[in-house]
Amino acid sequence: MSVILIIGRVKRLLMIAVTTFIVFAIFFGSYQWYHRGNEQAIEAISEAVKGKVVVLDAGHGGQDGGAKGKQGTLEKDINLQVAKRVAQYLEEYGVTVVMTREDDNNLVTGRWSQRAELTKRVEKARAANADAYISIHCNSFPSPRWSGHQTFYQPGSEEGRRLALHIQNELTRRIGNKDKRQAKAEDYFVLRTSHCPAVMTEIGFLSNPAEEALLGTENHQKQIALGITAGILRFLEGKAAPEKKTFFMERP
Ligand SMILES: [Zn+2]
Structure with missing residues (x-):
């Protein structure tokens, strides 16, 4: 060589x-x-x-199962599973989380009524001096065709609206929004009586068979929990509401 x-x-x-x-x-x-x-x-x-307090309310519980899917899925179970995930994610960011329930038991002991139960849950948030109250539910409708998530806030509550818009937006980013649902003002007892900004987020329709199956999967629950968490964090950071863009027709 x-x-x-x-x-x-x-x-x-x-x-x-x-x-x-x-x-x-x-x-x-x-x-x-x-x-x-x-x-x-x-x-x-x-x-x-850091130091902010968020109350997570897993809707229903105990004798109150909430909505029920055709395959037998109980709303109260899905609500609790998702709420627990949100709690875990929020705590990783240093947020203090208070759960209205951590198992299948109600707060009212003895003679139970829905109104008494909801009152107790709102009181728990007041006692915790919460910065935000998020009630997690599944939707249901007589027709099986509807699907998708939707977050509600008390009419007239600017901060409730800001929280709802952030959650709606972050959920859409992660699980889509085929039916183009928007955050909406609705007069609900829990939202009306809450001392802090409060929303009710309906994470999907148990009356839609495909969505019922999806809501039972770990991956879908994770995406929902991440969306709700991101929405809450944006709200707590003081970020302005992600307004829906409106396009005006040009006059000829
Ligand atoms: Zn419900």
Whole structure:
């Protein structure tokens, strides 16, 4: 083998080594940069929401099963599973979470009525001096065709509306919004009597067989919980409501 050939081979090997090193350096560098950015974002959110108190209300419970799907899914069970996930995610950001119920028991002991139960739940939020109250429910309708999520707030409550719009928006980003539902003002007892901004979020229709099946899956529940969590965090950070864009027709 001639000297020139050996030098040529060494050069080639050197080139390969240098190229490999550069590719790895770029890959590793951007990976680090991406994660550093993520960590900084999480730290910034945590700083803004630390010490805030959120009450999560898993709708219904005990003898009150709520809506029931054709396959036998009980609303109270789905509500609790999703509420527990939201609690876990919020706590990771340093938010203090109070659950109105953590199992299948009601707050009212003895003679039960829905009004008494709801009153107790709102009182629990008041006692905790909550910054936000989120009641989690599943929807139901006589016709099986309707599907999708929708979040409600008390008419006239600007902060309730801001919270509802954030949750509606973040849920849509994660699970879509085929029927184009919007956050809506509705007069509900829990929303009306709450001392803090309050919303009721209907996470899907148990009367829709496809959605009933979906609501029972871990992945779908995770996406819903992430959406609700993100909406609450945006609200607690003080972010303005994500307004729906309105397009006006130009007059000819
Ligand atoms: Zn319900």
